[in-house]
Amino acid sequence: MPELPEVEHVKRGLAPKIEGLTIKEVSFSETVIKAHEAGRKAVVKGEGLDSFKFAVENSEIASIERRSKYLLFRLGGDGMLILSHLGMTGAWFVVNELGEILEDRFRNHVHVIFTLSNDQKLVYSDIRRFGEMRFLPSEEAHPPLAEIGPEPFDEDAEFRFLAALSLPKFSRKAIKESIMHHSVIAGCGNIYATEALFRAGVSPKRRTDRLSLKKKRELFQHIVDVLREGIAAGGSSISDYRNVNGEAGGMQERLQMYAKSVCPVCQSPVKKAVVGGRTSHYCTTCQK
Template sequence: MPELPEVEHVKRGLEPYIIGEKIISVHFSKTVEHSHSEGRQAILKGLELQTFCEKVKGYTINQIKRRSKYLLIELENGENSGFLLSHLGMSGAWFAVDSIDMITEGKFRNHVHVIFTFESGRLLIYSDIRRFGELRFLENLEDYPPIIAIGPEPFDENAEELFLAALNLPKFNQKPVKEVIMNHQVIAGCGNIYATEALFRSGIHPKRKVERMALSKRIGLFKQIVEVLQEGIDAGGSSISDYRNVNGEAGNMQDRLQMYGRKVCPACGSATKQAVIGGRNSHYCSACQR
């Protein structure tokens, strides 16, 4: 699943191509149309397809932001404004192209589900192989409570202070540390891949209860989370499965991962172990992580 670095790269990739573009129409795939006809609302959530089309038509994109693992595309139409909120799910991808044929990989080209046509003729395309992603139109961010509940962005000035305060809360201090740092109310955008890496680099066992961590360990873990997320951004994200940026390119952070998916610890040579923590499969070294 794309995490903060991957979503940040999608945001940066879209910016030069969609800012200032005016939406004149939206088209959905037969798969999405069939899903909505049966009340399942694949991909587009919260509105009927026709209502969504009517809502966004005529709006101009004036900004794109990232909040945790969400993309927020800001829209404006005279005095009216709104947001397109996008979560990529397991395999979602955005492409800014002149035609569908410009999407180089067939697996994305064959799973196009939403097409925004701009006044310029350019297309903004959402493709999703597994269809776990979601797209919403919001007049106000407060209309979608999960986005309001997100904790600090790791690169914010006060993020460390807020992170440490969250770890002191009773609802978190009895839980395994890995489960806690994957909760985006504690720190935004740190999912299974980057949590695994940060814990390994910190020498902290993913099952360790938060209450059993000294302050110095908590501070060190925060710094490793920030460092590994920044490394992920610098490396173009992790393309372990279906992640691609808006140019169809894979990232290379997967080649730098020291623990995620590894069978042998790179530090001591011991066989790694696995456990399900917070609903996610976790790799760790019982010798190096305490």
């Protein structure tokens, strides 16, 4: 499940391989083509395959950025971009031939191929097709982008995090649901929210307005720390995350609570509950 650290690694891996190159040609898998013909917007959203292809072919990939869990491929001139979200199982690779993608389950689910000006292939693979890609004439063309909260490492992130948590719409929500909402803080999904709450000693079910200011600030710091640690460890590969070189990350070995059955601190059995619609793990002894 790619969250901020994983997407950050994809960005870092892609940048030196694609920045400055031009997209010569775009092609799609039969699966995607058939789905679009059937009226389902598989992988490529917001418009048809032909118009996506027409829009991006012959454009230079000037740079690549990460915003929350999105990748933004900046196309040369006029603020155009390709937006990519990896969903649950999306992965990007840069190869000469598809055979270089060693794992069957990724190679068998290649859905979009960008042939670049150096004849390498920039490849998007997505096993479950929960990811999405769209061409945007500008960032403003996609309103959801404007709702994303602060990047955790921004200077004003703590201030904006605290301000968001104080809004009426979050005050009565479970704290885990609040911190996973991208308008509160960008890029914090189930894995890192679970870890940050464990480190902070806060139950995922605690109402947001039942955290003191001090506790909210502690929690913020744990979120930042665990995301930073995730980046340093190369991301978490719980199931399907792979970096641009097809490698798994190492953060999954450092996780203390996500998908665990025993608390590593007190050895209590880990409680599993649905919070805000998502499976959550926590220790009822260590987290209040």
